[in-house]
Amino acid sequence: MVNYRHLGRSGLKVTEITYGNWLTHGSQVENETATACVHAALDAGITTFDTADVYANTKAEEVLGAALAGQRRESLEILTKVYWPVGPRGANDSGLSRKHVFEAIDGSLSRLRTDYVDVYQAHRFDDATPLEETMLAFADVVRAGKALYIGVSEWTAEQIREGAALARELRVPLISNQPQYSMLWRVIEDEVVPTSAEVGLSQIVWSPVAQGVLTGKYLPGQAAPAGSRATDEKGGAQMIGRFLSQTETLERVQQLRPIADELGLTMAQLAVAWVLQNDNVASAIIGASRPEQVAENVKASGVQIPAELLARIDEVLGDSVVSDAALTAESSPSRR
Secondary structure (H helix, E strand, O other), rough: OEEEEEEEEEOEEEEEEEEEEEOEOOOOOHHHHHHHHHHHHHOOOOOOEOOOOOHHHHHHHHHHHHOOOOOHHHHHHHHOEEEEOOOOOOOOOOOOOOOHHHHHHHHHHHHHHHOOEEEEEEEOOOOOOOHHHHHHHHHHHHHOOEEEEEEEEOOOOHHHHHHHHHHHOOOEEEEEOOOOOOOOEOOOOOOOOHHHHOOOEEEHHHHHHHOHHHHHOOOOOOOOOOOOOHHOOHHHHHHHHHHHOOHHHHHHHOOHHHHHHHOOOOHHHHHHHHHHOOEEEEEEEOOEEEEEHHHHHHOOOOOOOOHHHHHHHHEEEEEHOOOOOHHHOOOOOOOO
């Protein structure tokens, strides 16, 4: 079964493995398969589920809500996000204005078939809206009982520090950040992680297997396997392109296989277990297109990787690792 960790300095516990439905539900896989994956997550002990209104333009929330129908709500931790355009993309259909936040939370709750979400997250930082307006809107969502906690996603260290200061003034619990993080993508380590630890946030990380690259299934000089993320023209191929274009990176990833074998893990399990070695990481988000993938990936929970193997991983990957802290800022557009 899956272990639990506290999220930030809060009393809320989440499973070390979070089931997320970005790029799958309402898009890549049929609803019946998506439901089977959610049920597989529940059977494996996962109780934390992450989604966003923008995923499949609200359809992912609908699929997740239907898949969780009938479950004991108190036994689940449901997270969703707001920022990116939804609906007809009108002038106020995106961003973190008070208007959009208030309308977005009601839409998400309806689609998720719940009265509240456990964590409501700002999917990106909104330069077009005063931070004070955004944080007050989130505080009022919490006070209305529509969310228990708030979080952010892909915010820089400075943005997190400013948001945390306002959250303290407003007496609202800001407890998490959701960034990309993997053996290959470590841009949060130098600035975001220390700042988060200082102000009481922890990370719920996405893409711990680097969009599938760290599974080892993408071989240097060979075509991507049929049906893989790299062949998905609905968004997956674009996301994974950065890594697939680098032959040396793919070669180095193959050299991780003996380390996984030594630990009795698959390559994917090694990748998920690796991010969980970071004390500031509360949970790693996994997705799935088949129920079997969920059952395999949860085995990363509770794994301890010895220091000497962590050092060997660093040596193997070498300069293939991306660690420039400035790349976090690039993930948030300068305009909506």
